[in-house]
Amino acid sequence: MNNTRFATALHILTLLAASEEEWLNSEWIAASINVNPVVVRRELSLLGEAGLVNTRKGKTGGATLARNSASITLDAIYLVVKNSEVLGKRNVKPNPNCPIGKTINQQLDNLFSTIDDSVIKELKSKTLKNFVSEFH
Amino acid sequence: MNNTRFATALHILTLLAASEEEWLNSEWIAASINVNPVVVRRELSLLGEAGLVNTRKGKTGGATLARNSASITLDAIYLVVKNSEVLGKRNVKPNPNCPIGKTINQQLDNLFSTIDDSVIKELKSKTLKNFVSEFH
DNA sequence: TTTAATGTAACAATTTTTGTTACATTAAAA
DNA sequence: TTTTAATGTAACAAAAATTGTTACATTAAA
Numbered sequence: 001m002n003n004t005r006f007a008t009a010l011h012i013l014t015l016l017a018a019s020e021e022e023w024l025n026s027e028w029i030a031a032s033i034n035v036n037p038v039v040v041r042r043e044l045s046l047l048g049e050a051g052l053v054n055t056r057k058g059k060t061g062g063a064t065l066a067r068n069s070a071s072i073t074l075d076a077i078y079l080v081v082k083n084s085e086v087l088g089k090r091n092v093k094p095n096p097n098c099p100i101g102k103t104i105n106q107q108l109d110n111l112f113s114t115i116d117d118s119v120i121k122e123l124k125s126k127t128l129k130n131f132v133s134e135f136h
Numbered sequence: 137m138n139n140t141r142f143a144t145a146l147h148i149l150t151l152l153a154a155s156e157e158e159w160l161n162s163e164w165i166a167a168s169i170n171v172n173p174v175v176v177r178r179e180l181s182l183l184g185e186a187g188l189v190n191t192r193k194g195k196t197g198g199a200t201l202a203r204n205s206a207s208i209t210l211d212a213i214y215l216v217v218k219n220s221e222v223l224g225k226r227n228v229k230p231n232p233n234c235p236i237g238k239t240i241n242q243q244l245d246n247l248f249s250t251i252d253d254s255v256i257k258e259l260k261s262k263t264l265k266n267f268v269s270e271f272h
Numbered sequence: 273t274t275t276a277a278t279g280t281a282a283c284a285a286t287t288t289t290t291g292t293t294a295c296a297t298t299a300a301a302a
Numbered sequence: 303t304t305t306t307a308a309t310g311t312a313a314c315a316a317a318a319a320t321t322g323t324t325a326c327a328t329t330a331a332a
Contacts, residue, residue, distance in 0.1 A: 001224035002138050002288070003320060007244055008227060014236050025277065032234040033227050036322055041278065058330025061277040074247075078223070083319095086222050086255060087214070088137035091144060091169050098168040100150050100271060107270050108143055111210075111262075118258045119222060122251060134243050135236060138319070139289060161308065172291055177309065194299025197308040219288095278329075288319065294312090302305070 005081035008033055009043050010131070013077065016053065017069040017132045023062030043081075050080045069132060075123035085112045086119055141217035144169060145179050146267070149213065152189060153205040153268045159198030179217075186216045205268060211259035221248045222255055 011033050015024060026044065030037040044063050047053045052072060055063045065072070090108050094101035147169050151160060162180065166173040180199050183189045188208060191199045201208070226244050230237035 001222060002220040004225045004227050005320090006223045007225065007240075010244070011227065011230065011236065011240055014240065018236060027277090032231045032237045034229045034231055034237070035227060038280085038323070039321070042280085045279070055278070056330085057278040057328070059274095059276045060331060061329080063278095084138040086137060087142045089140045089143065091140050091147065091171060093170045094147065095168045095170055100147065100154060101168045101170070103271060104143075104147055104150065107267065108146070110270075111267070115255060115258060119251060119255060122254045126247070131243065131247070134246075135239060141289090163308090174292070174311085175290075178311085181310070191309070192299085193297070193309040195305095195307045196300060197298080199309095273332100275332075276330095279327085280325100281327105282325085283323085285322070286320080289317080291316070292314080294314105296310085296312105298307100298309075300306085300308095302303100 001082070001084055001086075003083075005043065005083075006078060008035065008039065009047060009077050009081050010074070010128075012040060012043060012047070012063075013052065013065070013069075013072070013128055014132050014135075016063060016065045017128055018135070020065060020069075023056065023060065023064055025062040029063075046080050047077075050076060052076060052080070069129040070127050072128040073124045074126045074128070074131070075120045077128075078120065078123050086115045087112050137218070137220055137222075139219075141179065141219075142214060144171065144175065145183060145213050145217050146210070146264075148176060148179060148183065148199075149188065149201065149205075149208070149264055150268050150271075152199060152201045153264055154271070156201060156205075159192065159196065159200055161198040165199075182216050183213075186212060188212060188216070205265040206263050208264040209260045210262045210264070210267070211256045213264075214256065214259050222251045223248050 026037040026040040030040045048055050053063050054066045090105045094104055096102050162173040162176040166176045184191050189199050190202045226241045230240055232238050
């Protein structure tokens with residue numbers, strides 16, 4: 001992950017959690033993060049598919065949290081934005097004539113999964129509510 | 137991490153560990169990974185700085201492990217290639233006029249460090265020797 | 273009917289990653 | 303002493319990933 005998607009998604013959810021019951025629009029959210037509103041809408045769309053937020057169109061449109069911030073754990077956010085593994089990518093075509101090259105990607109699969117799982121587990125222990133409570 | 141550097145570095149070290157006492161050259165290693173020899177030399181240079189390999193120039197030049205594969209843990213490799221945090225990047229300039237935007241990067245610092253630390257810890261429990269032993 | 277929002281496609285710009293060429297330096301071997 | 307075969311590294315090119323932007327159809331309240 002060499003991008004800002006987790007930071008952006010968590011920022012969005014933090015704003016929504018900090019003002020529950022209000023429909024925040026993408027322009028307002030974008031101004032807080034300092035990115036383009038389209039970036040926010042794109043991420044909101046994915047967070048919506050994951051059941052973390054509700055969005056509505058039309059005048060007075062915007063977004064709210066879909067569930068209580070205490071029930072949202074950070075692994076759910078991570079899974080929405082994750083598009084690579086913690087240890088990165090495998091090399092595409094290691095040499096099949098080399099005993100190591102022949103099977104290294106299978107060994108890396110195991111290792112990469114193990115590490116990813118431990119990150120997920122750690123994130124699962126942290127709630128959005130707790131994260132938000134750190135702001136004072 | 138959305139790159140192949142960890143996979144490449146571990147591949148290199150696996151080859152060296154699998155034929156200790158031999159000086160493998162970058163062209164040979166590169167053929168196993170299927171990348172350009174310069175990529176291998178670049179990574180070997182960094183692995184050398186970290187004390188994981190020895191390299192020598194001249195005819196009969198090449199690389200060997202600098203220490204026993206049982207004493208090399210995977211966190212050492214990760215630290216050599218790591219150039220981003222597990223949860224990615226922060227947004228560059230969140231709005232200082234927003235209570236959330238004002239301090240979110242400090243909160244993210246804490247979270248990102250915690251997650252990175254847990255990955256390091258997990259990798260520290262795994263040795264190169266053990267990884268190599270999985271090939272059969 | 274007007275206004276103000278989302279949803280999303282299409283594309284542009286930027287940054288990161290990977291690949292390549294070139295060559296100075298080193299050290300063994302002929 | 304010259305040739306050979308390697309590393310080390312700079313400089314640049316190419317490809318891929320990331321981020322930003324414009325445009326506009328759709329929706330729903332006012």
